[in-house]
Amino acid sequence: MNGMPRLPAVPGRILIVDDEERQRSALVGMLSDGNFETQVASDGREALERLSTFDADVIVSDLVMPRMDGFELLRHLKERGDTTPAIALTGFGSMEKALSAVHDLKAFWFLEKPVEPRAFKTLLDRAIRYKRSLEKTEALRRDLSLRGVLGELVGVSPAMQRIFSVIRQVAPTSAPVLICGESGTGKEMVAREIHRCSPRADRPFVAVNAAALPETLIESELFGHEKGAFTGAMDRSAGCFEQAHGGTLFLDEIGEMPQSTQPKLLRVIEDLRVRRLGGKQEIAVDARILAATSQDLGTHLREELYYRLSVFQIVVPPLREHKEDIPPITDCMLQTLNGKHGTRVTGVEAEVLERFHRYDWPGNVRELRNVLERAVIMAGEGSIRLRDLPSPALGVSPGPYARLPVPEGRMDLQPGKPLMELEAAYIQLTLEHVAGNRKRAAEMLGISLRTLQNRIAELRDERKAAGS
Secondary structure: OOOOOOOOOEEEEEEOOOHHHHHOOOHHHHHOOEEEEEEEEEOHHHHHHHOOOOOOOOEEEEEEOOOOHHHHHHHHHHOOOOOOEEEEEOOOOOOOHHHHHHHHHHEEEEEEOOOHHHHHHHHHHHHHHHHHHHHHHHHHHHHHHHOOOEEEOOOOOHHHHHHHHHHHHHHOOOOOOOEEEEOOOOOOHHHHHHHHOOOOOHHHHHHEHHHHOOOOOHHHHEEEOOOOOOOOOOHHHHHOOHOOOOEEEEOOOHHHOOOHHHHHHHHHHHHHHHOOOOHHHHHHOOEEEEEEEEHHHHHHHHHHHHHHHHHHEEEOOOOOHOOOHHHHHHHHHHHHHHHHHHHEEEEHHHHHHHHHHHHHOOOOHHHHHHHHHHHHHOEEEEEHHHHHOOOOOOOOOOOOOOOOOOOOOOOOOOOOHHHHHHHHHHHHHHHHHOOHHHHHHHHHHOOOHHHHHHHHHHHHHHHEEEOO
C-alpha cells in the first residue's frame, strides 16, 4: 500500500446518544470488533446522567431528539467547559444544522445518516486522538503550574524563576516597581501579575502608555481635568490616578514621559494627592505605581523620579537569552490560541521547534505569539509544520539592531540629493520592513518612538511647504 502507514486504532470510551433504539444498536454493532467501551442514552438529558459516571472520550449524538435534543446537549457541555469531542449525527438534507453544531457549538465534526461504518471508525479514531492530546496538554499545564507558570507568565529557566521569586516578594507590598526589558518581552504581563498577586487584585488595574500620548494630552490623561480647563474640555474627566484608586497604575514606556510632566508626577507619587487640570481642590489617591521601560533611562528620566520608581527593579530578559523556555511558552500559547480561533492544534513538529531555537527573536515573546497565531490558523489541527510558518520562514536572525539592507533602486545616493528625501525614504523603508510598526521601527533606527513620530510629521510638513 502506497503512502504513509495508517496509525493503529486508538481504544476509547464512546457514548452514543439517539432516540431510535435501532440506530443505537447499529452504531454499537459497528464498534463490536474494536477495543471500544460503549454506553448509550436515548436523549440529551439521559446523556448528561451517563456522563456523571462514565468518562467518555467521544460523544456521538443525534441532533433531533425529544426532551433534550443534540443542540441543547452540546450547548450544555460547552457552557460547563466540557472539552469532550462530540460527533453530530444528521439526517439527509440537514447539512446546515450540522454545520451550525460544528461552528457554533464546537462539535468535533458530523456524519450523515445512514452512517457508513468505515467513515464512522475513522472519525472516532481522530476524535479519540484529539481527546488524548487535550489530556496531555492539560497534564503539561498542571505540571507547569508546579514548575514554571505564574499566572500568564511561563518559564522554567533560572532567569524566569528569579522573576517569579521577586514578584512573590514585592506583590504583597505597595512599593513601586520598575520593569525593564526590550520591547515584546512581556513587561506588562509582569505588571499584571504583580497586581494579581497583591492585596489590590480585586481593584482596578489601569495601564497608560506614555509613548502613545501626545505631549499636550498626557497631563490630562494622568491627572484629569475640569470642564473648560482647555479648549475641547467639554466635561469633567477623572485621570488615571483617580481611576486606579485602591488598585494599580501601570506607566508603560516611562522614559517617554515629557520632562515638564515628570516633576508633577513625582509630586503625586510622594503626596498621594492629585489636582485635575483647571481644578482648585486636591484629591487623595491611593494607587500603587508600576512603571516599565524598554530603553536606558539615564538621559530620559529625572534622577529623583527614577529612584522613586525603582525601589524594586525587575529586568525581563530577551527571549534569545532563555530559549529553554520556548517549548513551555509555546504549549501555553497554543492553548490560548486554540480557544481564540476554535482550532485543534496539539503542538509543533520537532523541526519547527529546532527552527525556533535557532532564531534570535528580535521581537521577543510578542513575535513568538504572532508567529504561532498565524501558524495555528494555517494548520487548523494536529501539529504545526514548517509550511505553516510565515513566509519567509524563520531563519538566522540578523539581530535586533542590524542595519537594514537598501534594495537596489529604492534610494538614490547620488551627491547633492536633499537630505530630507533620503531621510524620508529610509524611514519609509524601515516602516515597510516592520509592517508599519512604528515602535519597532524606532528601535531599529536608534531613536525614541516620540522622536520618530515627530520626524514623520516634520517631513510631511516640509514636503507640503516644498509643494511636493
